[in-house]
Amino acid sequence: MINPNYRLLVVSTSTIYGSGYLEYIREEVIDFLKTDELLFIPFARPSGISHDDYTQNVVNALEPFGIKVSGLHTYNDPKEAVRNAKAIFIGGGNTFLLLKTLYELGLVDVIREVVANGVPYMGSSAGSNMTGLTIGTTNDMPIVYPPSFNALQFLPFNINPHYLDPDPNSTHKGETRETRINEFHKFNSQSVIGLREGSWLRVENGEIELKGTLKARIFKPNEDAIEVESGKLSATIYS
Amino acid sequence: MINPNYRLLVVSTSTIYGSGYLEYIREEVIDFLKTDELLFIPFARPSGISHDDYTQNVVNALEPFGIKVSGLHTYNDPKEAVRNAKAIFIGGGNTFLLLKTLYELGLVDVIREVVANGVPYMGSSAGSNMTGLTIGTTNDMPIVYPPSFNALQFLPFNINPHYLDPDPNSTHKGETRETRINEFHKFNSQSVIGLREGSWLRVENGEIELKGTLKARIFKPNEDAIEVESGKLSATIYS
Numbered sequence: 001m002i003n004p005n006y007r008l009l010v011v012s013t014s015t016i017y018g019s020g021y022l023e024y025i026r027e028e029v030i031d032f033l034k035t036d037e038l039l040f041i042p043f044a045r046p047s048g049i050s051h052d053d054y055t056q057n058v059v060n061a062l063e064p065f066g067i068k069v070s071g072l073h074t075y076n077d078p079k080e081a082v083r084n085a086k087a088i089f090i091g092g093g094n095t096f097l098l099l100k101t102l103y104e105l106g107l108v109d110v111i112r113e114v115v116a117n118g119v120p121y122m123g124s125s126a127g128s129n130m131t132g133l134t135i136g137t138t139n140d141m142p143i144v145y146p147p148s149f150n151a152l153q154f155l156p157f158n159i160n161p162h163y164l165d166p167d168p169n170s171t172h173k174g175e176t177r178e179t180r181i182n183e184f185h186k187f188n189s190q191s192v193i194g195l196r197e198g199s200w201l202r203v204e205n206g207e208i209e210l211k212g213t214l215k216a217r218i219f220k221p222n223e224d225a226i227e228v229e230s231g232k233l234s235a236t237i238y239s
Numbered sequence: 240m241i242n243p244n245y246r247l248l249v250v251s252t253s254t255i256y257g258s259g260y261l262e263y264i265r266e267e268v269i270d271f272l273k274t275d276e277l278l279f280i281p282f283a284r285p286s287g288i289s290h291d292d293y294t295q296n297v298v299n300a301l302e303p304f305g306i307k308v309s310g311l312h313t314y315n316d317p318k319e320a321v322r323n324a325k326a327i328f329i330g331g332g333n334t335f336l337l338l339k340t341l342y343e344l345g346l347v348d349v350i351r352e353v354v355a356n357g358v359p360y361m362g363s364s365a366g367s368n369m370t371g372l373t374i375g376t377t378n379d380m381p382i383v384y385p386p387s388f389n390a391l392q393f394l395p396f397n398i399n400p401h402y403l404d405p406d407p408n409s410t411h412k413g414e415t416r417e418t419r420i421n422e423f424h425k426f427n428s429q430s431v432i433g434l435r436e437g438s439w440l441r442v443e444n445g446e447i448e449l450k451g452t453l454k455a456r457i458f459k460p461n462e463d464a465i466e467v468e469s470g471k472l473s474a475t476i477y478s
Binding site: 197 | 252254255256257284285286287332333335336374375376377378379380381382383384387388401403410411412413414418419420421422423424425426427436
């Protein structure tokens, strides 16, 4: 059961090959946000980029289309800034760093509150991991130690962004993504939705729609993974 | 400064492409262990394999060569079993699960003690992550939440096993291994040794030797990564 107030855009990747930041998904973002003011949360710092530089990337991508972007790091009172937000975007980067920072600033509960009140939430990559139950299916390195792996928990499953199919020609012996998710399911019962690059979930009115042209891969404990086509997902698929 | 009592074999991968479990490194393992009795720690459970099945793999690989293998999970008192071990091998799998289990069973300090007393320690993959300062450069998914990311800390740096060079033809937008390690260095100061599959470190008499035919890649904060050839590593390389 998804809270019908939730408005979520859960994006596998901000950038697809050969295209600029958020370029491939810009129309969807604008249609989804339905606002001219966006609060950007830059804490995941991809490649260690500064909060300012990261926010500037979002400004460059969205301001030409009439969306004013401010970085949460520029506010003296980040909780208050979240409470006043018309829409929230958490960008990708390192999931551990992102979640640790949200806990340290006391933002986890505040973000949950405003999103439960209907404020649109968009996440990409690490920001999409936040929408699931835990960060237990992130692809990132544990570069810092968060006080918990529990995420924002809007959705009753976990996200695996940048989902990657095994390369049949690989000679590498490190685990494939699917093997890693199967290991997760030895110790965790929630479904995992593997979102390939170019896919996203749009959540509104208590319903989840898989968008983009690709299929998504759904993993459950003790079952073979299945592929789902884009379109509305029935609750039996993910619960 | 490496404790001169330490005898460590820090292996990137147990298995290389086209070869059986431990096969490519068997002679080195036998030469290193210098014992006919090995205590195997199966807690990392690759692909969720049972402790029994995992131990059996090691039995099959080493008992034909005169090394008797017992699994730590079969002992009523695992601390006592570690204290009595003639040699220890921690196998690969999930690094988070492994470290959490070591903490839960109170084994971290006991393993440190016996290794400081000269008991040979061999690790592969996740078992090699244990020899560094933290698990902050593991490649694994955080499928369980350990009480700390601090590892066994025999070595004054971190290991990245299964080190993988970027694929110049890739269209995938997930972070490369090098990008991930650079993100680690925004928040951590220790060096990271990326061990490619087929490489290992042998540590004896306070010295570290890189073995196998491949180079290793050394990362430090705010410096370009460097490649080192097999052979003795000078302390300036990793400190």
